[in-house]
Amino acid sequence: MSPKVTQQYKIEIREKIIKAAIDAFSKYGFDRTRMDDVANTADLSKGTIYLHFKSKEDLFYAICENNLAEAKQQISTMFAKKEDLVSDIERFYDFFRKKKTANERIFFETIAESARNAELRKTLYKQRMNIFETAVGWVNLQIERGFFRKNIDANAIAVGLVSLYDGLTVNKLLGVSEDYSKKAWVETIRAIIIGIS
Amino acid sequence: MSPKVTQQYKIEIREKIIKAAIDAFSKYGFDRTRMDDVANTADLSKGTIYLHFKSKEDLFYAICENNLAEAKQQISTMFAKKEDLVSDIERFYDFFRKKKTANERIFFETIAESARNAELRKTLYKQRMNIFETAVGWVNLQIERGFFRKNIDANAIAVGLVSLYDGLTVNKLLGVSEDYSKKAWVETIRAIIIGIS
Amino acid sequence: MSPKVTQQYKIEIREKIIKAAIDAFSKYGFDRTRMDDVANTADLSKGTIYLHFKSKEDLFYAICENNLAEAKQQISTMFAKKEDLVSDIERFYDFFRKKKTANERIFFETIAESARNAELRKTLYKQRMNIFETAVGWVNLQIERGFFRKNIDANAIAVGLVSLYDGLTVNKLLGVSEDYSKKAWVETIRAIIIGIS
Amino acid sequence: MSPKVTQQYKIEIREKIIKAAIDAFSKYGFDRTRMDDVANTADLSKGTIYLHFKSKEDLFYAICENNLAEAKQQISTMFAKKEDLVSDIERFYDFFRKKKTANERIFFETIAESARNAELRKTLYKQRMNIFETAVGWVNLQIERGFFRKNIDANAIAVGLVSLYDGLTVNKLLGVSEDYSKKAWVETIRAIIIGIS
């Protein structure tokens, strides 16, 4: 077998495990998920997981990174250029709605965990800055296009938008109705846009 | 001994334990905190804790409720009437800054846990609605006073404000600089206010 | 207060505790009965129990001795002289039936415990010999009266009768119907009597 | 590995654990035996025991059932057909003598426990009826062969014999001398046989 094939195979197994771990961690939380749960979900043996991840914690980090990568991807998609600002807001919300709840649960667990884990916090911080940059880029784009005023604090507004998004995720997880969240998102963004146009 | 004294004493011990548990849970997270940690922090024996709380989970619930009660208190304070809207924004932020980080860590852990625990989710949901109401009241007050337009969606804006607040908490926990958060809060709120005035 | 009154009082409390302990031990077994159970049943505080008994084990011994004393009393009653042998058999059975099940449960627990506890075993052994003697006395009485043959082994028959009695207690505890036991007792004794007349 | 081997292996381990548990429970009693004791006796780790038995209680049930199965086997052997009745009595006694004391201790603990445990009581009751049936069969056989009279109550006599046997076990456990028990058994049975011939 060529190394390429082997390499490919390894990556496949790795992703299979990560997928299973996300599933399991979302359902039970990190500490209450047993490696057996992950193994069963992945349809693999516990031993095999240890061939790919040094420890449960190692697996958790891999998930965090995976989650972050995905989040970044999502945010990028979210802030993809588009001319019509109003349809943007709607798109934002629809995007928000479609996101799997699974990852959101892990998101909060990750946040909580980061409070105790400097390494993880560093990774998350870096990623967050990344997200901010993307958002700032979007705001600046709107400024260039004349949709937003030139003298606004692009950074601050960008952080505000991302934070609003995060805050609505809290509501979503707590079971606050879609209606509430959608209106909050649309109306608040609308107000902001008016405020900075 | 009069029952009153005994009752008072019991409550004191209870609060001592809750305080210790918040400390410990914040530091290590619920699952990784040993009852020994809580006991040592409270300067009590493990056995005594079990005289006041049926189980570790029971203690966690008590903390959640305690946290919620405190959060409600804080939110209420935050939305206390004040004439000058601009100073309000600043006050909001200062208030935000002063909040102990300990509780915030638990806040996220609670959110994550609620994803798996219907009972907890119900409690959190109820509390959240309560917070929303308070915020709505504040928004309506501003409308009455003529600071906000009459035709805005008070509900949506209130939810948006609370969410923005929650989202900034995420940043705070991840170590995002105060400067970033303060500016984001002030500028975003300013934009919103302009947008709805 | 005169020492006599105090003494009397002490004994009363002691018996109250023993009664409660028998109740509790019968229900849950020695190991699974908490001193709290005994205290509650006796309507006393745990502390008070320790004023009368050095330890839980000490209390158990007291119960065993109490039980033995009672058993001896019962057996004595059972073997009280009576002319009519046939009515004796019936009386035996009725006696058997009336005995509280509570004590029987403790009886077996005591037996099991004695297997591991030399001190207890010694006490039980002594008591057993005592019971045998009483039974032998009864058998000898029947011989004297001409109901039983002179050349039988009074000892052996006495032990046999007591054992039959014990064995039927096993059935009783397991829920074997009264009918079964009564017939077994009456018919087996009848056979024995015929065999040794 | 073929399933057959695995299955066989599993059964072996299971029996090893049961054997160790009987040993340990006999020595210390159910409640005072630590799972560590069982594990050490079985020369296995605690964890391994939990791979085969869900809980300590589960293990206890397994022992009870094992004990019952063995008891049934023994009783069956005991009542195996034999022509010479007198030699039968001796054989009964010799059989009685050979039985390991370990199981007898557990027998009483099981009885005591059954007083509080309906499930266990049901199992024991069923088994007891089984034993009775075997005994009844033996008695009927003697009737057929002309050793016993036709008009006796086979059921009652069978229950009486089994009860006598059980009762003698009490004596054995309490340390009553072999001599006493042997004579009691032989003479009482002899009397019964005479009484029903």
Next chain:
DNA sequence: GATGAATGAGGATTCATTCAT
């Protein structure tokens, strides 16, 4: 490479006993 049986450290919970009031 894959497996899953075996391990044993770790932690929640219980409860006999003590002792200040």
Next chain:
DNA sequence: GATGAATGAATCCTCATTCAT
């Protein structure tokens, strides 16, 4: 004497990790 709050030793059970097959 009586109480019951406080203690902490004791023990069941779980589960991450290892390693022989």
